Amino acid sequence: MTESQxxxxxEHPLPRIVNGENTNTYIDAQEAAKTMRELGISDGLLxxxxxxxxxxxxLITNGTAYPQHLGHWRFDRSSQLAKAPGxxxxxxxxxxxxxxxxxxxxxxxxxxxxxxxxxxxxxxxLILGHAAIWGLAVVGAVAGxxxxxxxxxxxxxxxxxxxxxxxIGQQVGYKLxxxxxxAQHRAHEITTTAIxxxxxx
Numbered sequence: 001m002t003e004s005q006x007x008x009x010x011e012h013p014l015p016r017i018v019n020g021e022n023t024n025t026y027i028d029a030q031e032a033a034k035t036m037r038e039l040g041i042s043d044g045l046l047x048x049x050x051x052x053x054x055x056x057x058x059l060i061t062n063g064t065a066y067p068q069h070l071g072h073w074r075f076d077r078s079s080q081l082a083k084a085p086g087x088x089x090x091x092x093x094x095x096x097x098x099x100x101x102x103x104x105x106x107x108x109x110x111x112x113x114x115x116x117x118x119x120x121x122x123x124x125x126l127i128l129g130h131a132a133i134w135g136l137a138v139v140g141a142v143a144g145x146x147x148x149x150x151x152x153x154x155x156x157x158x159x160x161x162x163x164x165x166x167x168i169g170q171q172v173g174y175k176l177x178x179x180x181x182x183a184q185h186r187a188h189e190i191t192t193t194a195i196x197x198x199x200x201x
Contacts, residue, residue: 013047018080020055024198025093025105027051031194035110038190039117048086049116051109053195058092062100063108065089065115087116091195105195107187114183129177133170140169 014029015036036046050071066074071088075081081088089112091105100108118126144165148158174180 013043015046016048016050016084017053018050018078019053020093023053023055023093025053025055026196026198027053027091027109028194028196031192032109032113035190035192035194036113036116039110039113039186041113041117041120045086045116045120048084049113050081050084050086050088052081052088052090054090054092055094056092057094057097059096061092062095062104063089063091063112065112065119067119087119089113089116099197102193102195102197106192109195110190110192111183111187114186115179118179118182123179123182125177125179125182129179132177133173136169136173136176137166138169140172141166143169 012033014033017027017029017032019026032051033046036049037043041049048068052075066088068084068086068088071084072082075084075088089109091108091112093100093105115126117123141162142165144161144163145158147165148161152158
């Protein structure tokens with residue numbers, strides 16, 4: 001994992017960029033900073049934000065925005081991410097074994113940076129959205145457990161039903177969450193070319 005950072009100054013702050021090992025994807029820090037300002041992120045939070053180019057193959061998540069302390073916990077084994085001074089935005093470069101194209105990754109970047117903007121302005125939609133996601137996950141888990149208990153007393157089927165219910169509830173909550181709807185709207189309203197793939201040929 002490598003960190004790349006152009007000269008950041010009080011007049012022209014830039015986000016921290018951390019590249020995963022063996023990836024041909026990189027982020028133009030200046031273009032990313034321009035996009036962050038367009039989203040309304042303050043310069044103070046802009047230069048504390050870390051954008052992580054994730055080379056691992058992912059099955060579900062295109063990207064994630066973590067608040068500082070949650071990001072430290074999530075990436076506690078990475079010295080560069082565990083010491084991040086602010087939010088961590090993770091961008092998936094490979095989904096289900098296939099490299100993602102630049103346009104898709106840039107849409108994800110805008111989506112996740114909008115979550116950083118929501119953190120910056122302490123948007124109530126962020127709190128309501130997380131409440132919907134995790135609240136419905138709990139409801140789904142309980143429902144799965146109750147329904148499976150009526151059919152069997154065996155631990156494994158009940159566990160599977162509980163986890164499955166939680167995942168379904170979480171996905172329903174994600175679709176209903178106002179902060180996610182806002183981020184999706186911004187990802188179609190704003191464009192960026194901050195993420196690029198290097199030509200390996």
